[in-house]
Amino acid sequence: MNFFEQELRKFFEKNNGFEHVNFIGKACYGTLGDKTRMKLEFVTMGTHLKYEGIKATVLDKRDGVIDSLVLKFTDIWGKKKLSNPNFREGMEPHVWVYNGTAEWYAYEPTASDYKTFSNSVKEYAELFKDQAQELESGLTMNQQM
Numbered sequence: 278m279n280f281f282e283q284e285l286r287k288f289f290e291k292n293n294g295f296e297h298v299n300f301i302g303k304a305c306y307g308t309l310g311d312k313t314r315m316k317l318e319f320v321t322m323g324t325h326l327k328y329e330g331i332k333a334t335v336l337d338k339r340d341g342v343i344d345s346l347v348l349k350f351t352d353i354w355g356k357k358k359l360s361n362p363n364f365r366e367g368m369e370p371h372v373w374v375y376n377g378t379a380e381w382y383a384y385e386p387t388a389s390d391y392k393t394f395s396n397s398v399k400e401y402a403e404l405f406k407d408q409a410q411e412l413e414s415g416l417t418m419n420q421q422m
């Protein structure tokens with residue numbers, strides 16, 4: 278299991294709002310409904326090997342992408358204060374890859390940070406979970422008529 282998969286498990290293995298979740302490399306996939314999935318993956322924001330957030334993509338099995346949203350760690354957690362004098366103003370949390378090793382740079386999230394972030398993703402997922410269930414129920418009702 279690589280670093281990214283370990284971190285995704287900390288974020289989304291519990292309290293994720295999915296019926297099923299699979300972890301694969303830098304991404305994980307969760308089931309929102311019969312035909313609706315969510316893909317969550319670490320993303321860079323333009324700087325090579327500096328992962329500043331997680332992109333959530335809602336997918337329909339037939340029609341493809343429904344919606345996507347990038348959740349930056351800084352947007353959810355804010356700048357983090359450190360005792361390191363090089364970061365007097367705080368720093369924006371991110372994962373970096375240095376000499377082939379991925380790790381959190383200067384700040385490692387707490388259990389509370391992981392929960393706060395996963396709750397934000399769960400709220401986003403709920404928007405589409407209800408919609409997926411309604412569509413599936415509507416199809417079932419129409420098929421009965």
